[in-house]
Amino acid sequence: MVIYLLWTALVFFVVASLLPQKYKPQRLPIGAIGWIVFAIHLGLEPIHYIEESDILMALLMVFAAFLCVIVAHLMVITYLQVKKGNTTKDLVNRENDLFSLTKITALGCLFYFPFAQIPSLNHLIISTVASNTVWLSNLVGFPVERIDWNLMTLGGYRVEIILACTAIESIALFMGIILGTRAELKRTFLALMASVPVIYILNLIRNTFVVGAFGYQWFGTGPMNINIPDLMILNIDAQTYCLHDSASFFLSHHIIAKVGSGIALFFIAYAVLRLLPEVLDLIDRLWFEIKEDINRILRGD
Helix, strand or coil: CHHHHHHHHHHHHHHHHHCCHHHHHHHHHHHHHHHHHHHHHHHHHHHHHHHCCCHHHHHHHHHHHHHHHHHHHHHHHHHHHHHCCCCCHHHHHHHHHHHHHHHHHHHHHHHHHHHHHCHHHHHHHHHHHHHHHHHHHHHCCCCCEECCCCEEEECCEEEECCHHHHCHHHHHHHHHHHHCCCCCHHHHHHHHHHHHHHHHHHHHHHHHHHHHHHHCCCCCCCECCCCHHHHHHCCCCHHHHHHCCEHHHHHHHHHHHHHHHHHHHHHHHHHHHHHCHHHHHHHHHHHHHHHHHHHHHHHCC
């Protein structure tokens, strides 16, 4: 069911994004349906995260679903106002901003969903990242051996590459934002070069670091003395922790690599925003519209 919801939402996003200019008002209700379906998908996700004791992600999914509903509501009321002949500058700007957000989401989903849901593409990207990780590990002096399409070993310790290890989520997010923003071709190209290849290369370095730390047990061989509530705060489910209870894997993968990735993404985002200030302006306007819509709902307008 979740897969069907994702693809259904994507279809509505794409249709809304591809409609010709003469059908511009119709983009809004079509996009609104996509956002409602996406909100339903996100609203079901907390069930999965609660089962894994990941309360933080469960709350994040609820908040994201709420934002999707607000975006859908904004699209509906904007469409109704346009139908009444309201063509004020503020309304036109809101319509364009909502369309831009839908287009960005459609592009990001188009880059991510195929790798997540189509087995052949999923196998391809994971296998490619695994090969590149083995190559980089050997290049820096780690005698890593590949024992399967997504498995490698060092010092008798096995590491598995999964979709989350490919950085495809971050790559898809930046591609959607950059290609969905109307800007000069040169700035768009520079923003892509400052994000996509940089994210991929840094992710390979991250994977190599984790493989080396785990294979050589840089931070100890015993399990970490940590309580389940602390795992929830760190956004780590108990099953994953028990699977890799080595202190070296825990510290390198869940702490050092996550913090490093967060810092790297911050600077990459800063570079993209410097190249494409239109993105920051769009975020600022959309956040204002969302707050105003929430206030209207609370007032009963």
